[in-house]
Amino acid sequence: MDVTALIDAVSQTKDKADELSCQEIIDRLSDALARFTTSAENQHFAEEYRPSGNYTRLLLNSPQDAFQVVLVFWGPGKGSPIHDHDDTIGAVSALTGETKEIKYVTTGQVGECVELAEAGEFTIAPGRITPILPEDDKQLHLMVNEKTHWAATVHVYLTAIHRYQMYLAAPGGSFRTAETSLWFDECGVGTRMPTSVRS
Template sequence: MALMTQETVSRPGLRELADGVRAIVDQGLPARRTAWLVADLLRGGALPGPEVLTEEERRGDPERYTSRVLHAEDGFSIVGLVWLPGQETPVHDHIAWCTFGVVQGAEHEILYRLDGDRLVRVGESTNGAGEVSGFAPPGDIHRVRNVSDGTAISIHIYGADVTRAGGSSVRRVYDLPEAEGAEPSRSGR
């Protein structure tokens, strides 16, 4: 069993979430299956509320979305992201599986696939508070944007200790043109 930091214990809902994720990760299942089981855990009531972040952390940064590692251990990390209106990620993929749940606001996600030297949209969805999704590489190229009028907050769980990867789960950023004429699916995942 991993050692809980005082910060993990003191953040509402975080200890229970970390215990639940650990129990899933310890099963040693394939990445995609692990991501879906963690998503089910969040849907089942383990998704913490915005108070998992301090009042100061929930304010965000006017320059860019913020990311705070809330808990990390061998096998997974739990990260809180705060997005002010209009803030977005670059198009990117990940070093490991990811599951996320929106706890406040709404985030719009566009999914892509790489086609040579272009990106092709393959889907998009808007996730509101309480909605959960997950994915695993390959097939994890996306961009996320806060489309709400207020602050959006989401909890992301990555299948790696991101503190060992410089604090981020991003593997690559894609600065490529989008292929013209591609019709995205609006069904989400």
């Protein structure tokens, strides 16, 4: 599956979202994402791309779309803080390398801070999908590339994310939230990806 087909699959799922269950949405996104991330042509593009820093985030589709398909490059040892996804439904897979995901759940409130507990760990690799679900705190996670080489992940958000919450460590083991804008190093990068191979 090439990038155009992936973007089309997400767009079609977005158009039918009101008719689909949450699981049906995840299944459709996961199927498209698995085919995209196991494509040798797409992997070659990621391997040849030269990120601008130790963490680079590229928007593959148009910024005018109501959804987002995002390619993220993680340098060795680089990771994200714990964060949510602004209640969107989505899915994540790796295009190259592996990243570790740790999901969290909220277990309590301490003043303006929250208490979190780990709710599971998952290795994201090409073809392996982790869902992003709004219910039951399943949106909270962090990701980290623990390897000594670069990794690239593809994130599909059915509703475009513009602002989200990071969860930063506070005294006493709790976490304070910080609203953050989602930014991209480049937009519309999908036009430079392989488009001749479809599956």
